[in-house]
Amino acid sequence: MPTKSKRKRASDLRTLEQQYREQADVAERFSEEVSHQLDALIERSGISLSFPVQRRVKSWVSIVEKLERLGLVLSNIGDLQDLIGFRIILQFRRDIDIICRLIADQFVVIDRYDTGDRLREDQFGYSSVHFVIEVPSAWLAVPSFARLAGLKAEIQVRTTAQHIWAAASHTLQYKSEAAVPQPVRRAIHRVSALLETVDLEFERVLTERASYKSEVQAAPLPADEPLNVEVIERVLDDVWPKENKKPGRESYGVLAEELAQFDVTTSAQLRNLLKKHYQAVMREEESYVNRRQSGEPARARRMQRRRVYFMHCGLTRIALLKEFGKRWDDYQKRAIARLIAPER
Numbered sequence: 001m002p003t004k005s006k007r008k009r010a011s012d013l014r015t016l017e018q019q020y021r022e023q024a025d026v027a028e029r030f031s032e033e034v035s036h037q038l039d040a041l042i043e044r045s046g047i048s049l050s051f052p053v054q055r056r057v058k059s060w061v062s063i064v065e066k067l068e069r070l071g072l073v074l075s076n077i078g079d080l081q082d083l084i085g086f087r088i089i090l091q092f093r094r095d096i097d098i099i100c101r102l103i104a105d106q107f108v109v110i111d112r113y114d115t116g117d118r119l120r121e122d123q124f125g126y127s128s129v130h131f132v133i134e135v136p137s138a139w140l141a142v143p144s145f146a147r148l149a150g151l152k153a154e155i156q157v158r159t160t161a162q163h164i165w166a167a168a169s170h171t172l173q174y175k176s177e178a179a180v181p182q183p184v185r186r187a188i189h190r191v192s193a194l195l196e197t198v199d200l201e202f203e204r205v206l207t208e209r210a211s212y213k214s215e216v217q218a219a220p221l222p223a224d225e226p227l228n229v230e231v232i233e234r235v236l237d238d239v240w241p242k243e244n245k246k247p248g249r250e251s252y253g254v255l256a257e258e259l260a261q262f263d264v265t266t267s268a269q270l271r272n273l274l275k276k277h278y279q280a281v282m283r284e285e286e287s288y289v290n291r292r293q294s295g296e297p298a299r300a301r302r303m304q305r306r307r308v309y310f311m312h313c314g315l316t317r318i319a320l321l322k323e324f325g326k327r328w329d330d331y332q333k334r335a336i337a338r339l340i341a342p343e344r
Helices: 004-045 060-070 095-106 143-148 160-172 182-218 229-239 252-261 267-276 278-290 297-306 312-324 326-340
Strands: 054-057 084-090 108-114 129-134 153-159
Touching: 004 054, 004 060, 004 084, 004 095, 004 143, 004 153, 084 095, 084 160, 095 108, 095 129, 095 153, 153 160, 160 182, 182 229, 229 252, 229 267, 229 312, 252 312, 267 278, 267 312, 278 312, 312 326
Parallel strands: 084 153
Antiparallel strands: 054 084, 108 129, 129 153
């Protein structure tokens, strides 16, 4: 026969489940709205993500499992801080501080902690920054958002390497060093160190890249300077109107491959090509700006405001079409065919 404490626990769980069912729709709305806001913040900041922002509302089964595993007692489902969860997986470690500042500025932060702070220097593991947030009061003034009051959510911020560690340790169930069999510990320590090294080496790459880019931007380019992403950006900045540049959206890497296919391999060759067709390209740009694009209303509005249409790389591709004609056209058709071809 069930004891009194077990009957009370079962009753408490039924009450919590009823609260969960009543809150499910609101929680999903909260998840959607905060996700939209995070997407907008990240896009404006120019931060590079490894994956789109992940979001979820915790299932009732997961909630019960957590309560039993941790021995928790809740009087209200709203007290569960990770009922609604978000995960932001960044490409680079340097962006962690940036996204953390954006979260702190945009939301009401109830709690913040870094899981790495729990580790001693001789312990394996990896860090991840966690926020517990509520939406700001200004949101709640909007009638359709009023029901979001009091709801909390957890936002996890980590790099790709940190995510690899978190996902693998979850699968292996190696949440702490005590859980790891002694014969496996040396290998686990090596993996942890390697993943941390990945983040540190990416930081080194970014630092060295920034230094090289400064040199390329500051000094005159030799005529025979081989083309790379940084040199291409410099030449395009020199030739095309600055209004046409879209930082963070220009496909310099793809353009480098395209230029190489047509033996445009030095800064002088690229500069001469662009100058040769500059007037014709800008006339085509003006034609697009003045033409209403019925199938692209959002872009039409943007181009009318900015009075531009093509980005720097787009203007360069028009110059390539002017120079190489059918050869360029055929090349582009083959490239498109490869993109849409079914996988074998």
